[in-house]
Amino acid sequence: VIYIITIDEKPYTLHLRKHSFLPQNFLVYSYNETGFLHLESSYFKTHCHYQGYVADIPNSLATLSICSGLRGFLQFENVSYGIEPLESSARFEHIIYQVKNENPDIPLLAENYSNIWQKDQPYKYNLSSQETTLSKLLPQYLEIHIIVEKALMFTQFKLTVMLSSLELWSDKNKISTNGDADDLLQRFFTWKRDYLILRPHDVAFLLIYRKHPTYLGATFPGTICNKNYDADIAMYPDAITLEGFSVIIAQLLGLKMGLTYDDINNCSCPRATCIMNHKAVGSSGIKIFSNCSVHDYRYFVSKFEAKCLQNFSNLQPLYQNQSVCGNGILEPNEDCDCGSQEECQFKKCCDFNTCKLKGSARCGSGPCCTSDCEISVAGTPCRKSIDQECDFTEYCNGTSSNCVPDTYASNGMLCRLGTAYCYNGRCQTADNQCAQIFGEGAQAAPFACFKEINSRIDKFGNCGFKSSQPLSCNQKYVYRK
Structure with a gap:
């Protein structure tokens, strides 16, 4: 894909190629107002993301989403530009602005991190003749599960960072987010060990907004592929731009994969800012890994087993094949599943620890289960219609606590006075499909x-x-x- 854009009255040609860092079955987790976990697959966004370069600008980088207009960043040698659509424009106009990163003067990690980890597990290495050269490395994939409280810089390592899933704490924070990043990391790791165990990922990030944090993040350095340390914390302070925040994530991932901060006297990045430089968070323009970072990574993957980077998994959640008590989903070998202790609304009907019915209860979960642990009478609405013409309201059958299967009009049936067709319970129009794929306001x-x-x-x-x-x-x- 080629775009021509104008910056300061000078045209620039962008050469872009689709870059897959979202799997086709990318999963988004959120919580409803009662605290129940909701899972949604986002198939239609996988074609949006592109990466490339600006013609005639050496080492330039363009990272853009082309859905709902152009959004993203252009990085030149010493300057970065952001681009996004003008919301009020009816002519698909965009605004291009210079990104001015300010150095927040906040350290990435607590001061004792380097002392602790260099004593117990040194990760600054000397090169040996047995190292794996980058040219011999097979393509590698790092799968991340990101959690958000109420950028792709690793191509030098032939490493693609895949966002396997995203979780939004939309109702309330699942752990206390008070305290410094290192305290949060321990708290988050304890939580994720119980709640994310069946979601495929190599490392889980908790992203937290903090107006004035003491540190920008916390990690366990040199522990990639070690399930005992597969968690990170990243703080998003007021003074940081989105470009700067992407550097924070890159530095945390770098430390986890055995990289260390660059010695400015011995490490170099020709015509660019070194990513593992302490001041990279506040710099604009092209950012690459230094020769020191490349050496660190080569040694790390040759010395330690990093098998988790060698698989390109289909990222299907494991609980599709096995029962998990407490996830709010009725599965084989369960009488009921009302969620966790905090979520369960049927405590007198269902044992949330064993997912077995209590006493004489006839049900313990489901839309057709009453608060008295009885099955709702036949004809009680249990699933509302989502489309007046193409979907139907479903009703309890009087024998099960679950709602009957979802039913809708046959695909291809006319709707909207014969101007559209029913498809999977929705009256599909060209305008609606365009808006669904490319964003609000898109039309056929x-x-x-x-x-x-x-x-x-x-x-x-x-x-x-x-x-x-x-x-x-x-x-x-x-x-x-």
Whole structure:
């Protein structure tokens, strides 16, 4: 993909290529007002993210999302620019602005971190003849689960950072977020050991807004692929830009993979800022890993087993194949599952520790279970319609605490006075689909565009294929593809 943009009256050509750091089945976890965990798969966002360079600008970097307009960063040698759409513009105009990072003068880690870890587990190494060279490394993948309280810099290492899932503490914080980053790290690690055990990830980050933190983060250095230390804390203070925050994440990941801070007298990054430099958080422009960081990483992957980086997993949550008591989902070998002790609304009906019914209770969870542990009478609404024309309200059947299976109108049935079609319980219009894929305000192209493209009878414009050959469109179907 090629874009031409103008900065200070000078045109720049961006060369972009789709960069996959979200798996196709990227998972988003959130909590409703009663504290129940909700899981949603976001399939339609995997095509949005692109990475590339600016033509004729050596070592430049462009990282953009092209959905809902252009959003992202352009990094030149000594300056960075942000780009985002103007919300009030009806002509798809964008604003480009210089990102001015201020050095927050806040250390990344507590002062005792280096002393503790260099004594027990040194991770500043000398190179040996048995090291693995970067050119011999297979592509590697680091899978991250990120939690958010109420950027891709690792290509030098042939390492792709994959965001496996995202959790939003949308109802309340699951742990106390008071205290310094190192206290939070211990608290977060204890929590995640119980609650994230079945979600695939190599490291879990807790991102916290803190107006004036003492430190910017906390990690266990040199412990990647060690499940006893697979947690990190990152603070987002007022003085940090999004570009600066991405450097914080990169530095924490770097420390976890055996990197150390650069000695400015012995480490170099030609025409760029070194990522593992203490002042990188407050700098603008291109950022790369120094020769020292490359040496550290080469030694680390050759000396220690980093097998978790060598798998490209499908990232399916493990609980799809096994029962987990307390997750709020009724699974095999469970009488009921009302969630955790804090979440359970049926404590007198269901034992939240064993997921077994208490006493004479007939049910202990589910939309068709009453507060008296009885199954709701047949005909009680249990799932409201989400679309007046294409979806139906479901009712309890009088024999189960669960709602009956979701039912909806047959796919292809006309709706909106014959101008749209039902699909999976929704009345689908071209405008709605465009808004769903590209963001609010996106609309379908004019009929003339559909007619021109779909009349080409090639792999882009057709009404299906037969024997691998594109089929022409009947006039009445040109707009409905």
